[in-house]
Amino acid sequence: MFAFVQEHWSDILSRGIEHAWLAGLPLLIGLLISLPMGWLARRAPWLRVVLVGGSSLLYTIPSLALFVLMPLVVKTSITAPINVIVAMTIYTIALLVRTVADALGAVSEETTQAAIAMGYTPLRRFFGVELPLAVPVISAGLRVAAVSNVAIVSVAALLGIRQLGFYLTDGYQTNYWAEVWTGVVACLVLALIFDVVIQLITTVLTPWQRGRAA
Amino acid sequence: MTMIRFEQVVKTYGGGEKAVDDLSFEAPTGKITVLVGPSGCGKTTSLRMINRMIEPTSGHIFIDDQDVQTANAAKLRRGIGYVIQHAGLFPNKRVVDNVATVPILLGTPKQQARQRAREVLELVGLPGDFADRWPSQLSGGQQQRVGVARALAADPPVMLMDEPFSAVDPVVREQLQDEFLRLQRDLGKTIVFVTHDIDEALKLGDQIVVMRVGGKLAQLADPAYLLAHPIDDFVAGFVGRDRGYRALTFTETPQLPLAAEPTVPLGTTPEQARAATRDEWLLVVQDERPAGWVQPGQIAAPIEPAMLHRGGTVARASGPLRSALDAALSSPSRRGVIVGDDGRLLGTVRAHQVLQAIEATERPPVDEADIAPERADLSADR
Numbered sequence: 001m002f003a004f005v006q007e008h009w010s011d012i013l014s015r016g017i018e019h020a021w022l023a024g025l026p027l028l029i030g031l032l033i034s035l036p037m038g039w040l041a042r043r044a045p046w047l048r049v050v051l052v053g054g055s056s057l058l059y060t061i062p063s064l065a066l067f068v069l070m071p072l073v074v075k076t077s078i079t080a081p082i083n084v085i086v087a088m089t090i091y092t093i094a095l096l097v098r099t100v101a102d103a104l105g106a107v108s109e110e111t112t113q114a115a116i117a118m119g120y121t122p123l124r125r126f127f128g129v130e131l132p133l134a135v136p137v138i139s140a141g142l143r144v145a146a147v148s149n150v151a152i153v154s155v156a157a158l159l160g161i162r163q164l165g166f167y168l169t170d171g172y173q174t175n176y177w178a179e180v181w182t183g184v185v186a187c188l189v190l191a192l193i194f195d196v197v198i199q200l201i202t203t204v205l206t207p208w209q210r211g212r213a214a
Numbered sequence: 215m216t217m218i219r220f221e222q223v224v225k226t227y228g229g230g231e232k233a234v235d236d237l238s239f240e241a242p243t244g245k246i247t248v249l250v251g252p253s254g255c256g257k258t259t260s261l262r263m264i265n266r267m268i269e270p271t272s273g274h275i276f277i278d279d280q281d282v283q284t285a286n287a288a289k290l291r292r293g294i295g296y297v298i299q300h301a302g303l304f305p306n307k308r309v310v311d312n313v314a315t316v317p318i319l320l321g322t323p324k325q326q327a328r329q330r331a332r333e334v335l336e337l338v339g340l341p342g343d344f345a346d347r348w349p350s351q352l353s354g355g356q357q358q359r360v361g362v363a364r365a366l367a368a369d370p371p372v373m374l375m376d377e378p379f380s381a382v383d384p385v386v387r388e389q390l391q392d393e394f395l396r397l398q399r400d401l402g403k404t405i406v407f408v409t410h411d412i413d414e415a416l417k418l419g420d421q422i423v424v425m426r427v428g429g430k431l432a433q434l435a436d437p438a439y440l441l442a443h444p445i446d447d448f449v450a451g452f453v454g455r456d457r458g459y460r461a462l463t464f465t466e467t468p469q470l471p472l473a474a475e476p477t478v479p480l481g482t483t484p485e486q487a488r489a490a491t492r493d494e495w496l497l498v499v500q501d502e503r504p505a506g507w508v509q510p511g512q513i514a515a516p517i518e519p520a521m522l523h524r525g526g527t528v529a530r531a532s533g534p535l536r537s538a539l540d541a542a543l544s545s546p547s548r549r550g551v552i553v554g555d556d557g558r559l560l561g562t563v564r565a566h567q568v569l570q571a572i573e574a575t576e577r578p579p580v581d582e583a584d585i586a587p588e589r590a591d592l593s594a595d596r
Contacts, residue, residue: 114296118296118319119289119293119316119319124319133306206350207348
C-alpha cells in the first residue's frame with residue numbers, strides 16, 4: 001500500500017481535492033438552504049410535517065439512482081460533477097432541515113421571549129439570538145452530514161467522476177488490494193478533516209460555551 | 215408624564231375561558247403599581263398586553279394617551295424596559311452586550327452603547343470586570359441584576375417586571391428589593407410589577423392591584439389601606455394574617471415618650487457596671503451607638519462584645535411603628551432601644567407606651583364605595 005501511495009501521491013491528492021469539493025460544497029449549499037427551511041418548519045405544525053417529513057424522505061432515495069436520474073432533471077451529461085453536487089445537496093438538506101428545526105426549537109423559551117420583549121424584529125432575532133444559540137446542535141448535525149457525504153460521493157466513481165471512490169472500484173476490478181485500502185484510508189482521512197474543521201469553526205462561533213467550562 | 219391606563223381590557227383564550235376580565239386601572243407616573251394574585255389570575259397576561267407580547271381580545275391600553283395597539287410592536291417594546299423571572303439573558307452575549315441590547319436596537323453606535331451599559335451595570339452593583347463575563351458565569355442574583363440593567367439601559371420611562379426576584383433565595387431577594395427601591399427613588403420610573411407574593415407587593419408597591427382567578431380586579435389600594443380594609447374575604451385571605459401588626463409597617467412613628475437610659479461603654483468593669491444601674495439589665499454603647507444589653511450581676515470581667523445579649527432590635531425614631539413596637543417586645547429589659555437617623559441612642563420606650571401611640575394614630579379612612587360596592591352601584595343607577 002505504501003508503494004502505491006508513494007507512486008500515485010499526486011493523483012491521490014488531486015482526487016482527494018475533487019472528493020472534498022464534491023462532498024463539501026453541497027454541505028455548504030445544503031446548510032444555507034436548510035436554515036430558512038428549518039426556520040419555516042418552526043412557524044406552524046403543518047409546515048413542520050411537510051418540510052421535515054418531506055426532506056427526510058429524500059434520504060431514502062438510493063444514491064446511485066439519484067446520480068443516474070439527476071441528468072434528466074438538471075439537463076446535464078451524466079458525467080458532469082454538477083449532478084453529484086446537486087444530488088449531495090439534496091442529501092444534506094434531507095439530514096439538516098430536521099436538525100435546524102430542532103436546534104432552533106432547543107433555544108429556551110425565556111431567551112426568545114426576552115428577545116421579543118427587548119424589541120427585536122423577527123429577522124434580527126433569528127440572526128442575533130436564535131441562530132447563534134442553535135450553532136452547537138446544527139454543528140452536530142453537520143458533522144453527521146459531512147461523514148455521510150464523503151461516503152456517498154465515493155459511489156459516484158461508478159459514473160466515472162473523478163474522486164477517491166475510483167480506487168475502490170478500480171482496485172477491486174484489478175484485484176489490487178493496496179489500491180482498495182488506499183481509497184478506504186483516504187476517505188477516512190477526508191471525513192476526519194471535515195469533522196475537525198467543523199468542530200474548529202463551532203468552537204470559534206460559540207465562545208460562550210468555553211466560558212461555561214471556565 | 216408617562217401613565218399607563220387599562221380600559222375594560224378583556225383577554226379570552228380559545229374555548230371562551232377568560233384570562234383577564236374587564237380590567238380597568240391606572241398605573242400613575244413615577245410610581246410602582248403591583249399586580250398581585252394567585253396563579254391563574256391573569257396578572258402576567260395583563261402585564262404582557264402592555265408591550266403587546268399578548269394582544270387583548272377587547273378593550274384598550276394606553277401609555278401617555280397613546281393606544282398601544284396603534285404602535286409598531288417592536289418599536290413600542292424598545293421604549294419599555296422588561297425584566298423577567300429568570301432574567302432571560304442571552305447566553306451567547308457577554309454581560310455588557312446583553313445590557314447594550316436595546317440601545318443598539320435603537321441605533322446607538324456600539325462603542326457608545328457599551329459605554330452606557332457599563333455605567334448602568336455600575337448602577338445595579340456590578341462594576342468592572344463583570345461586564346466582560348458570560349451570563350453562565352454569574353450567580354442567579356447577579357443575572358437578575360443584569361436583567362434589571364438591561365431593562366434600564368435605554369432609560370425607558372416605563373418598566374414592566376414579571377416576578378423578577380422570585381427565583382433567587384430569600385436573602386438575595388430582600389437585598390435586590392431594597393436596592394430596587396433605592397434605585398427607583400432616584401429614577402422615578404413608571405413601573406408595573408407582577409408578583410404572587412403579597413409581602414413583596416406590600417413592600418414594593420405604591421399601589422396594589424389585587425386580582426382574583428378569572429382575571430377580575432378584586433381591589434385597588436395602597437398597601438396601608440389594603441391591610442386596613444380588605445374589601446372581601448378573598449382579599450382578606452390573600453393579604454393574610456397579622457394584618458393589624460403588618461399595617462404598622464406603613465405608619466410613621468409619632469413622638470414617643472423616651473426615657474433616658476443609663477449606659478456604659480465597652481470595657482467597663484463589673485464593679486462600674488453594677489454601680490451604673492439598679493436594674494437587672496444595663497445597656498452597653500459603643501461610640502454612642504447601642505451595642506447590646508448585659509446583666510451586671512452576672513459578669514465577672516470587663517465587658518467585651520461576646521458578652522452582649524443581642525436579642526433586642528433597635529428602632530429609628532423616624533421609622534415605622536412596627537419597628538418601635540418590635541424594639542420594645544424584643545428587648546430583654548422590656549425597654550425598647552430608640553436611635554436617631556445617625557444611629558446614636560436617643561432613649562428607650564416601653565411596649566405600653568408604643569401601644570398608646572398606636573391607638574392615637576389614625577387608620578386610613580374607609581372609602582365609602584368599599585363598604586357596600588353593590589349598593590353603591592345601585593344607588594348610582596337610581
